[in-house]
Amino acid sequence: SAVISQKPSRDICQRGTSLTIQCQVDSQVTMMFWYRQQPGQSLTLIATANQGSEATYESGFVIDKFPISRPNLTFSTLTVSNMSPEDSSIYLCSVTPGPDTQYFGPGTRLTVL
Amino acid sequence: TQLLEQSPQFLSIQEGENLTVYCNSSSVFSSLQWYRQEPGEGPVLLVTVVTGGEVKKLKRLTFQFGDARKDSSLHITAAQPGDTGLYLCAGLSSNTGKLIFGQGTTLQVKP
Numbered sequence: 001s002a003v004i005s006q007k008p009s010r011d012i013c014q015r016g017t018s019l020t021i022q023c024q025v026d027s028q029v030t031m032m033f034w035y036r037q038q039p040g041q042s043l044t045l046i047a048t049a050n051q052g053s054e055a056t057y058e059s060g061f062v063i064d065k066f067p068i069s070r071p072n073l074t075f076s077t078l079t080v081s082n083m084s085p086e087d088s089s090i091y092l093c094s095v096t097p098g099p100d101t102q103y104f105g106p107g108t109r110l111t112v113l
Numbered sequence: 114t115q116l117l118e119q120s121p122q123f124l125s126i127q128e129g130e131n132l133t134v135y136c137n138s139s140s141v142f143s144s145l146q147w148y149r150q151e152p153g154e155g156p157v158l159l160v161t162v163v164t165g166g167e168v169k170k171l172k173r174l175t176f177q178f179g180d181a182r183k184d185s186s187l188h189i190t191a192a193q194p195g196d197t198g199l200y201l202c203a204g205l206s207s208n209t210g211k212l213i214f215g216q217g218t219t220l221q222v223k224p
Contacts, residue, residue: 041217043201101146
């Protein structure tokens with residue numbers, strides 16, 4: 001298994017500002033994922049972050065809006081840029097330490113006013 | 114595009130009742146994972162099923178992977194209020210290596 005922490009756990013932000021979310025894993029992993037989950041709904045993959053290369057974004061998500069860093073094998077950040085109320089969601093990072101297993105962090109609950 | 118249809122989306126039952134949640138797809142998955150998520154927390158992995166026809170049990174929870182690896186079910190026996198939460202199925206795409214999530218089932222078990 002893997003133990004994943006995220007910071008901040010929650011935040012309330014003003015429209016037009018940016019927030020950087022940190023994800024820390026207790027072991028080295030090749031792939032890290034960032035998801036968005038709107039209240040009461042399922043998870044939508046934003047991007048895949050591999051160490052040493054640019055993140056790969058899913059359809060509907062762009063680097064200018066959600067820049068991602070992956071400086072080493074245990075850490076990643078996701079920035080939500082120029083926020084609007086529509087960005088209010090839970091943001092989750094996850095890792096795959098082994099085949100057929102994916103573990104999630106506790107999430108960052110973002111509210112944009 | 115691979116899709117996972119999860120049903121029902123909402124379920125409210127009394128303590129002691131049984132229930133089944135279904136995930137169906139027209140696509141084959143390498144494996145299928147079931148998660149439970151409580152408010153304010155991330156999804157917690159319950160089980161991974163890999164082999165067609167596989168059945169796994171976790172106390173009162175029984176997970177089954179269809180023979181063709183296109184569908185799965187979660188059966189809870191004698192549900193308890195502590196089972197309340199959002200249940201998510203997710204299939205691992207053999208094409209992309211990414212998880213495809215179902216819409217989720219919100220379960221409420223009343224004492």
